[in-house]
Amino acid sequence: RKEVEQDPGPFNVPEGATVAFNCTYSNSASQSFFWYRQDCRKEPKLLMSVYSSGNEDGRFTAQLNRASQYISLLIRDSKLSDSATYLCVVNNYGQNFVFGPGTRLSVLP
């Protein structure tokens, strides 16, 4: 079993739709969690950290469920510019970060 798993997609949604991505991780001792965004042929960039209580940044909401070892990302009112691959990232210890395989999103006009 991979340490971090994601549905690879692609998710094809119309503009304005709400879309949710899920991520599961296998190490119960994982300490911190993130969502990164990667545009085609570009480098990954931090989208948001994920806090235990859940957190929101504009149209983006992240949730963490430690008991189920599950992280989610919700995007409301999708824009064309949201089209990208979304990477779930887990930090187990020190600066050792494990990236999930990513979920590809295409927002269609």
Place this chain on the structure above:
Amino acid sequence: DAGVIQSPRHEVTEMGQEVTLRCKPISGHDYLFWYRQTMMRGLELLIYFNNNVPIDDSGMPEDRFSAKMPNASFSTLKIQPSEPRDSAVYFCASSPGWGRATYNEQFFGPGTRLTVL
């Protein structure tokens, strides 16, 4: 700040040749990471440094790969000899380090796209 700088951006080489990838992290960042990304395996951590010292190299595939960080502003990843299965995008990233608000955020360079024929 110019961000993380990597060179070359593209490299095409023949099997058996030595390849050297270069990285300049963001000034003041304590951590430097080397990653490899392929379609099959995704983004994999190869090695990371803290204050120029290698901390975790468990992701380095084999002895053909080596990484150095001679000073705070420069790191290299070397493959010798290169093989076709080394073809991938190699990213360098840096992060500020403990004690700062964004210590856990990694800033990635644009990557080096390596093709080994």
